[in-house]
Amino acid sequence: MKVIGVFDSGFGGLTVLRELLPRIPDARYVYLGDTARLPYGSKSRETIARYAISSAKFLVDQGAELLVIACNTATALALDQIRAALPIPVIGVVEPGARAALAAASASPAGIRGSEVVLLATAATTQSGAYTRNLTELGLRSIEKACPLLVPLVEEGWLEEPAQKTVTLDVLRIYLLEALEQAPSANILLLGCTHYPLLTPLIETTLQNLHHRMQIIDSAAATAQAVSLLAPGSHAGEGMTGPECVFYATDSIEKFQRLGSRFLRRPLAEVRLIDLGG
DSSP states (O other), X not given: OOEEEEEESSXXXXXXXXXXXXXXXXXXXXXXXOTTSOOGGGSOHHHHHHHHHHHHHHHHHTTOSEEEEOOHHHHHHHHHHHHHHOSSOXXXXXXXXXXXXXXXXXXXXXXXXXXXXEEEEOHHHHHHTHHHHHHHHTTOEEEEEEOTTHHHHHHTTTTSSHHHHHHHHHHHHHHHHHHHHHOTTOOEEEEOSTTXXXXXXXXXXXXXXXXXXXXXXXXXXXXXXXXXXXXXXXXXXXXXXXXXXXXXXXXXXXXXXXXXXXXHTSOOOOEEEOOOOO
């Protein structure tokens, strides 16, 4: 049974794990949320690299044979350092997302030259320029839109109750309108934060109300697809009980269980508390 480590500064990486489970059902997954030291986006590049490397080494110590950096900030700012520090393959979320956008552009009537990508992400990810670099290298035009209010709205669960959902829809409308002012002909929307897949239905509604058609690319799903190509699994057969998952957090395990079940769409029976230091 292959052991796959999945790392994020918090809960969002669980959307990557959620996409991995059906693709590689015969693996054992070890997930670490470095909740004691989030948000990574407010830290320096050097500090992010130090935190991410210590978390990654912990997962290697737990037997991980492949590591998924399910954190856009850590991928954007520290992927090379993490890879240099580890003896196992490491996959981040930025390149798979960019490549999925390329595939969408290639298949669209506009083609690669006629396509333009809007990236929605956190301020730290947009400031890093990592997606723009990857998209530019692939021949795609893009603009980046920082959306600082979306992560707290997702974590507060303002997605379903009508009054709260209205607030989230209003925020999405403002962000998308601002992005489309810069790129009025954009036809691809890349979700550059692992929290954002939970917003997909509301994003689709907002785009419909704006009468603007865009193909939505989920970088979490794209990352899981890239991992499945590197470490293909077999279909669950008779006698298999499904993937085994072990969860670790560096703080607030009760909150991790509560929010984590929302991101993973299944209960988290146990979350183990660990101390990785400062």
